[in-house]
Every structure is written in C-alpha cells, then in structure tokens.
Amino acid sequence: MSTEAPAAAIRDQVHATARLAREASISLATATRLAKDAALLAAADALVADTDRIVAANELDVEAARDGGTGEHVLDRLRLDPARVAAFAQGVRDVAALPDPIGEVVRGSVLPNGLRLTQVRVPMGVIGMIYEGRPNVTADAAAICLKAGSAVVLRGSASAARSNEVIVEVMRAAIEKAGLPADLISLLPSADRASATELMRARGLVDLVIPRGGAGLIRTVVEESTVPVIETGTGNCHVYVDAEADLEMALAIVVNAKTHRTSVCNAAESLLVHRDVAEAFLPRVVAALREHDVVIHGDAAFQAVDPAVTEATDEDYATEYLDLEISAKVVDSVDDAITHVRRFSSGHTEAIVTASARTARRFTLGVDSAAVMVNASTRFTDGGEFGFGAEIGISTQKLHARGPMGLTEMTTTTYVVEGDGHVR
Structure with missing residues (x-):
C-alpha cells in the first residue's frame, strides 16, 4: 500500500x-x-x-x-x-x-x-x-x-x-x-x-x-x-575527408566539428580519412586535435602518427563521447566510408569534405542520415542555424519528422x- x-x-x-x-x-x-x-x-x-x-x-x-x-x-x-x-x-x-x-x-x-x-x-x-x-x-x-x-x-x-x-x-x-x-x-x-x-x-x-x-x-x-x-536520437556524427578534399578546409571543419562545443548532439564523434590523403593529412589533424586536448581512438594508421593514439574498437566507433574524444579510421574509398557510417552512425549528421560533386552526391545519398553536410561542419545541424527559430529537438527517425x-x-x-x- x-x-x-x-x-x-x-x-x-x-x-x-x-x-x-x-x-x-x-x-x-x-x-x-x-x-x-x-x-x-x-x-x-x-x-x-x-x-x-x-x-x-x-x-x-x-x-x-x-x-x-x-x-x-x-x-x-x-x-x-x-x-x-x-x-x-x-x-x-x-x-x-x-x-x-x-x-x-x-x-x-x-x-x-x-x-x-x-x-x-x-x-x-x-x-x-x-x-x-x-x-x-x-x-x-x-x-x-x-x-x-x-x-x-x-x-x-x-x-x-x-x-x-x-x-x-x-x-x-x-x-x-x-x-x-x-x-x-x-x-x-x-x-x-x-x-x-x-x-x-x-x-x-x-x-x-x-x-x-x-x-x-x-x-x-x-x-x-x-x-x-x-x-x-543521439548524435554519433562523422566527418569524412575525401581523396579530393581541400586539406586546409578539412582541418578547419574537423577541429570545429569536434571542439567547438563537445557536449552537443551535432558535435563530430568520428573521423574518416581517405587513404590517398592520409599521409599528408593525418599528421596535421592529429596535431591539431591534440592541441585541443582531444583523445584519439584510432586504427593502425592513426597510431603510427602518434603513439598517444589508443587502438579503436567497435565500441569506440559506436560511441557518442560528448567530450574531447574522437574515433578515427583510414578508409579506402567513399563506399568504405559510407559502409562505416551506416554501421556505426546514429543517423543524426554526417559531413563530407570534397571538391568532387559526384562523390558528394554519392555520400549524401548513401549515408541515410537526417542531415548531411558538404564542405561544412556538423555543428550546423540546428533549428536556429537552419532558420527554423528555436528547435524542439532533432529527429533521427523517418515518421513523421526528420532532422531539426x-x-x-x-x-x-x-x-x-x-x-x-x-x-x-
């Protein structure tokens, strides 16, 4: 009673x-x-x-x-x-x-x-x-x-x-x-x-x-x-740096998406880099993230750049950190990036950095998320930024509303x- x-x-x-x-x-x-x-x-x-x-x-x-x-x-x-x-x-x-x-x-x-x-x-x-x-x-x-x-x-x-x-x-x-x-x-x-x-x-x-x-x-x-x-939904958001990316642009987008405000659902939690630009980009992005005290959980390619990078597990790739942490991986193609995103993403926001309109279209159609940024930070997925005024939330389902x-x-x-x- x-x-x-x-x-x-x-x-x-x-x-x-x-x-x-x-x-x-x-x-x-x-x-x-x-x-x-x-x-x-x-x-x-x-x-x-x-x-x-x-x-x-x-x-x-x-x-x-x-x-x-x-x-x-x-x-x-x-x-x-x-x-x-x-x-x-x-x-x-x-x-x-x-x-x-x-x-x-x-x-x-x-x-x-x-x-x-x-x-x-x-x-x-x-x-x-x-x-x-x-x-x-x-x-x-x-x-x-x-x-x-x-x-x-x-x-x-x-x-x-x-x-x-x-x-x-x-x-x-x-x-x-x-x-x-x-x-x-x-x-x-x-x-x-x-x-x-x-x-x-x-x-x-x-x-x-x-x-x-x-x-x-x-x-x-x-x-x-x-x-x-x-x-x-939660925001396990990805940034994919393509083989045809402007690497200066990519660096700025990755740092902003991860460090601008870590406790929000549109912050980046995972970084994917095309193998063709890995040698040039990885040392720069690792150094930039470390400068902001970001803990990196990466694959062998990222670990080779900095011994402080810990080995990434599937659990890391699936995690929404909401903190100064990020998972990272080198992929062989945009299709590999799409496969990784579809496996681990929460369907919130993904970003691609590329100069190729064809690759951008393939990525935007392939990842199946509520919002996809092309050459822009994931941090823009927001009702206010979209011009909706204040938002009540960001839907990651498909009925009846999706996105901000x-x-x-x-x-x-x-x-x-x-x-x-x-x-x-």
Whole structure:
C-alpha cells in the first residue's frame, strides 16, 4: 500500500495537469497569430527581466550536480549564465517572428464530383516533453509548441529542477498577462521517475511525446510509451575527408566539428580519412586535435602518427563521447566510408569534405542520415542555424519528422471538404 499510494497520487497529478493543458489548447487552437506572438514576446521580455533569478536557481542546480560527481561535459549542458538566458529568450522572439503554420494550406484540389478538398495544418493538441539537463530546452519547447498551437507538458530532469521551475513560472505568468491560458505551459515534478512514466502513458490526454536526452532516456520512452513518440536520437556524427578534399578546409571543419562545443548532439564523434590523403593529412589533424586536448581512438594508421593514439574498437566507433574524444579510421574509398557510417552512425549528421560533386552526391545519398553536410561542419545541424527559430529537438527517425524540428513538424493536418449538398 505504501508504494501504490504515491504512484496513484503522481498519476492523478499528471492526468490533472494534462487535462488542464488540453482545455488550454482548445482556446489556443483558434487564437490569432497576433495573440500568440504577443504572448511569446512578453515571455521573452520576462525571461530577460528575471535573468538574475534564473541564473541563481541554475547555480544551485549546477552546484548540486557537481557535488554528485557529474562530469564537466554534462555540467556544461546544464549551466546557464546571462548570455545563455539572453540567447534562449532571443530564440523565443525568433519563434514569434516566424510565419504561423496553423491554417497553412498543404495542398488542395477540386475533385471530379465537384467537392473542394483542402489539406490544412492544425495543432497537435497536447505535447509532452521528457528531457535531460539543458534548461534552455524548457523555453525552446514552450515557445515552439505555443506558436504551433499546442499546449506543452514538460518533464525535465531532477538535475535542472530549480532552473526549470523558475523558467516555467516566468513564462506562465507572462503569457497569462498577455491574455492566453497559463496552462499552455506546465511542468511536472522530476524527483520521481513515475511522473515521466505516467506522462508517456497518458494516451488520450497527451497527443505526442518527444524525448530529448541520452540514449537510455530515448530508448526507455520509445519502448515504454503508449503515446505516439517522435524519437530524437543521439548524435554519433562523422566527418569524412575525401581523396579530393581541400586539406586546409578539412582541418578547419574537423577541429570545429569536434571542439567547438563537445557536449552537443551535432558535435563530430568520428573521423574518416581517405587513404590517398592520409599521409599528408593525418599528421596535421592529429596535431591539431591534440592541441585541443582531444583523445584519439584510432586504427593502425592513426597510431603510427602518434603513439598517444589508443587502438579503436567497435565500441569506440559506436560511441557518442560528448567530450574531447574522437574515433578515427583510414578508409579506402567513399563506399568504405559510407559502409562505416551506416554501421556505426546514429543517423543524426554526417559531413563530407570534397571538391568532387559526384562523390558528394554519392555520400549524401548513401549515408541515410537526417542531415548531411558538404564542405561544412556538423555543428550546423540546428533549428536556429537552419532558420527554423528555436528547435524542439532533432529527429533521427523517418515518421513523421526528420532532422531539426521546428514549427511545421509540431503540427498535423486536417482535410477540409466543401460541397454543395453532395451525397454519396
């Protein structure tokens, strides 16, 4: 009895929160773009105004996580400062500036019998977000869901509980003052795993669940959820340096993709180099990566360049390091590179550096990932960089969204059929 009562209480809390969210979403479905944008701009201003309070709460989260032995790369994802608060507040403004997807006509036609058929974008309804660390996701998800006409029920990690509570409190107050229901943005308690479990099983109350975090979290949600899920995958991203690559360009791209920010899913985790340029390129890229304190797990060719390179295993090639580590291998052809990527990639982002348009096309068609960069860093796979505004996540599955998910991906469609007394 002692274990069932708390579980029942959490289930009741999650269901009550979802019901309030659904009621709020009904009024939002018919709200004008002007009303939604005004609420988002008010929320962005409020986040900036309350920066000190948000950062103070975050400092407590970071301190607790550090005391608990959390690694620095994870602390980096958790940490907020005034610049990061300003950045996600600007992301909210960017979403407000985007076109409203609701009501957009996807396609239309007049059928042979005279019926007028139109497919239009409509809101999802209630979206559940289950995510780890990164309190900026709280603001991003809330903004995207609101602009796309849906309510959002957020379930962040315990490590960011204080940060998330303040961010949600600030945004709820701001949108309510602007005339929209506060329950469009809700936050579930994160101290008990049961709140996440109940959210992913609230079928009928929640229309869609999006997990965002490590492989374990995503796998759990995909396997246990009874609510439809969009899988945001991990980022085991590759950079392939082709035989026809500009090696100066390749060096800059590899260093940026690996070291610009290691704790994000679009950072490079594996390097592939064509054998024809290995002799010229390996000493340079190994030295550059070592200069940035990157630990390299490589094959015999890389080990021959620097004895500090450890022998790479299949486990290394399959690992998303999220740290200053990279796996590396010399390949005989673009087809060998494609084979390696297809075996070990998580389907997030791959990059090729080459002067050959034909080779680039072969690689982009062959690797089967959500995003493929040609002569550019993997770090560009991002909703903001793609011009979508803030993103809610990067989908590595194929239904119904793939790649960075912005406003359009957070909608579904309705068929509107207009007739003149037609009967069948």
